[in-house]
Amino acid sequence: MFKSQEGIGDRGQKVPGPPWILGHRGASREAPENTLAAMLRALELGTDGVEYDLRACASGEAILIHDDTLDRTTDARGPVARRTLPELSGVDAGGWFDKRFAGEPLPLFEEALELMRDEAGALPQHMIDLKDSRLVGEVARLLAERREPLTVRLASFSRRVCLEARDLHLPTMLLSVEASEDDLRFVADEAIDAYGTGPGGFRVAVGRTEWPCEKWSWAVDDPADLYAACRTPLFGFNTNYPERALSVRALTHLAPDDSGGHPLQVPRLEVLMDPSSKLDPKSTSGVWSGHWQVPLSIRNPFPFPVAVALAIVVRGGAFRVEGLPEAIRLGVGEEEVVELDISGGSFSPGEDPSLFARYVWRRGPGRPEESLILDAPLERVRSLSLRRDTARLAMLRERASDPSATMTLRLRQGEVLARVEDPGGLHDVQALLRLGARSRVGGPGVRLRLSPLDELELERGLAFSVGFLGVDPRYPDRPPRLRRFCGGLPEGLFSGAPGRLFLDPSA
Numbered sequence: 182m183f184k185s186q187e188g189i190g191d192r193g194q195k196v197p198g199p200p201w202i203l204g205h206r207g208a209s210r211e212a213p214e215n216t217l218a219a220m221l222r223a224l225e226l227g228t229d230g231v232e233y234d235l236r237a238c239a240s241g242e243a244i245l246i247h248d249d250t251l252d253r254t255t256d257a258r259g260p261v262a263r264r265t266l267p268e269l270s271g272v273d274a275g276g277w278f279d280k281r282f283a284g285e286p287l288p289l290f291e292e293a294l295e296l297m298r299d300e301a302g303a304l305p306q307h308m309i310d311l312k313d314s315r316l317v318g319e320v321a322r323l324l325a326e327r328r329e330p331l332t333v334r335l336a337s338f339s340r341r342v343c344l345e346a347r348d349l350h351l352p353t354m355l356l357s358v359e360a361s362e363d364d365l366r367f368v369a370d371e372a373i374d375a376y377g378t379g380p381g382g383f384r385v386a387v388g389r390t391e392w393p394c395e396k397w398s399w400a401v402d403d404p405a406d407l408y409a410a411c412r413t414p415l416f417g418f419n420t421n422y423p424e425r426a427l428s429v430r431a432l433t434h435l436a437p438d439d440s441g442g443h444p445l446q447v448p449r450l451e452v453l454m455d456p457s458s459k460l461d462p463k464s465t466s467g468v469w470s471g472h473w474q475v476p477l478s479i480r481n482p483f484p485f486p487v488a489v490a491l492a493i494v495v496r497g498g499a500f501r502v503e504g505l506p507e508a509i510r511l512g513v514g515e516e517e518v519v520e521l522d523i524s525g526g527s528f529s530p531g532e533d534p535s536l537f538a539r540y541v542w543r544r545g546p547g548r549p550e551e552s553l554i555l556d557a558p559l560e561r562v563r564s565l566s567l568r569r570d571t572a573r574l575a576m577l578r579e580r581a582s583d584p585s586a587t588m589t590l591r592l593r594q595g596e597v598l599a600r601v602e603d604p605g606g607l608h609d610v611q612a613l614l615r616l617g618a619r620s621r622v623g624g625p626g627v628r629l630r631l632s633p634l635d636e637l638e639l640e641r642g643l644a645f646s647v648g649f650l651g652v653d654p655r656y657p658d659r660p661p662r663l664r665r666f667c668g669g670l671p672e673g674l675f676s677g678a679p680g681r682l683f684l685d686p687s688a
Contacts, residue, residue: 201417230306360388379618470526481511498527530668530677607651642681
């Protein structure tokens, strides 16, 4: 079992787009999001460009940051819009991620526009998620002042922002969670250049029709979603896993006639726990642990025989893995199922292990050896089968001192309603609910309506998370604490995989 990807080798094949692949907030798994370090790392990995978020500070300059507050991704607190540029100059936007990035500043938009060329001398593409409508004119001005034109798409969930950007002759992209008839009419009638949905957002009926613009998706990370995005193909997408995405794009070029799913099929690791059990804070195991015996399927999608080197990469927690062969050989169209025995885990939800497979082949005698690395995460999840009455959910105990805490979840008239029932001693609670790519924050209760895509996903398990934030009265000056039912909350790449929500067929 490899502890890092270094034991597997280079990803191998490099092929051009489309689909164009952009790093979501840069390479945000390897460097702090929306920093120049993350942008440069994404380009080093081979992406065609970067996606980042823009907000205005109090003095009007455009700053790269996703949230409206500084709390999550810097060492400062409070709204971005209340700090002037001089006041933001000393803010550390990297130390929260890793001490190697301590002192990384919040970048200005002008700095992002100066990112380096790739090996072929091409300038990177920019997908700019505009979080502040006041910046449309400023973005247009700065782009107009450049001597070399850039490939830029100004993206927004706001139709008004898209129209204003279009009128200033900026390439525009309307963002949504999933495709809709109303959005199709809007982009057609208003001559919007591009339309972007969340992962799988074009799977609904209207998404499969002809669109008069570029089709994009955002935050496409799952191997199956990446394979579908590259085979459809979309015009482009951004991703938190650039290396995985680039390998999948190469796969579609090397195996253009393959009609199967992603070559690595791995099951989810269902986490079953007794929420009342005692926890040892000194142990590497906790509530997010277990023992699983699972089948892994490795398929040869290529029109030539391959040798496949296999490894499990662990980035967090402690795991014991048995049953994984170091290598297998597969003829054209062959598939092998490996029974794996996995035990271990971590104290609370976090990064999951991944299966890595290095495919190696020669296309004939005397031809050079070629290779491609594919990977798929072994996600630990907690599932819920929801009836049409109310379910009581026990929140995870992520510290030995955590008291019990509960929420209720209810499905009523096409809406999912979540409410804090027992806050476990926390005050001023805010409920958090995620369904698919959508999330909502409320007071003690919050609700989301099931969309057409959600209804489709319920059959195979809709990605969902539920939890709440609250103030510990013993430490009122500290940031709110999080209690949750499963991974995937709050927003972030290292909070574990979201759970899976099913609709009880007997309901």
